[in-house]
Amino acid sequence: MAWYPGATKYELQPESDAQPAIRPTQFIVHSIIAPWSALRTYQYWRDSTNLESHFGIGYAGDIGQYIGTETRADANAGANRRGDGTGAVSVETASNTKGTDPWTDEQVEELIQLGVWLHQRHGIPLRICRSHNDPGFGYHSQFPQWSTSGTACPGKARIAQFKTLVFPGIVARATGKTTTPSKTTPAPTAPAPVEDPMPAPTTLYESAAGGPELPAGEWLEIPAAEDTSILRGPCTYSVTVAATLSGTAAADRVQVRFVHVDIETRRRSAALPADVPVRDGDVGVQVTRSGSIPAGQYLKVEALADAAGAAVTHRTVDGLIWR
DSSP: OOOOOEEEEEOTTTTHHSSOOEEEEEEEEOOOOOOOOOHHHHHHHHOOOOOOOOOEEEETTEEEEEOOBBBBSSSSGSSSTTTTTTEEEOOOOOOOOOSSSSOHHHHHHHHHHHHHHHHHOOOOOOSBBBTTTSSEEEGGGOGGGGSSSOTTTTTTHHHIIIIIIHHHHHHHHHHTOOOOOOTTSSSOOOOOGGGGGSSEEEEEEEEOOOBBBBOOTTOOEEEOSSSOOOSSSSSSEEEEEEEEEEGGGGGGGEEEEEEEEETTTTTEEEEEEEEOOOSSOOOEEEEEEEEEEEETEEEEEEEEESTTTEEEEEEEEEEEOOO
């Protein structure tokens, strides 16, 4: 396996040793739809999913590598590893939670340096991929074979930067030429302050057995492990809440949502409701929210069952908080 000397090594196990080898022929860029550092992206791959990328790049240009580039990573669907043993190297990049912001100057520079190294180390040709299995450089939404359910990743602004800044920069740097942004192309702007990465996040984790019964057709708060609010503003957060339900056979569905609650007025503002399918017996429910809370508000979680009979039997919350 090959490790990029310009990245901090955060090796994922057992994936790094257990997943099959590839011969890298493509480099595919992504947006992770979260304002995460390279370290936070590693923690997400390690703790929350069985997917992963080879690299992650934060807003500030911090870059981490999670799996060697000659080992399969599972971020590109049909491009992860083909029948002939070829596969794509993937990089996730910090973004806002809608995937609409451009890469920062620091991210553009790191993408260029990484692209040059991949060309030199693995011989990835200096061209944009002409088909889903054609060697070269590309972005996630370029071909449907690279995404199982369709995607706009890495977003329109970043696709434009890929074509006008990143890929031309890789070519110019790899061939010994210099490159500067086109005068007709706006320089990338920094993300909105609410989504700027912040150093030294606080780790949040709570777990407790038991919970409320869910009345039919009524939103009910799921208390935190110690019957307190999950967190209080002002802060930026990325939080996952999981709950185990019982008695769901009588309910058509259960919905879970995050809410911001004003401390003084108790006014609640719903955010990102999520339908969760239910089945007979216990069912696991998990929702994730990244955002920010102003001063004077709490973040809480509510659940709603279409019919009576369901109850929460265990709940956990984990995530990161930037203050």
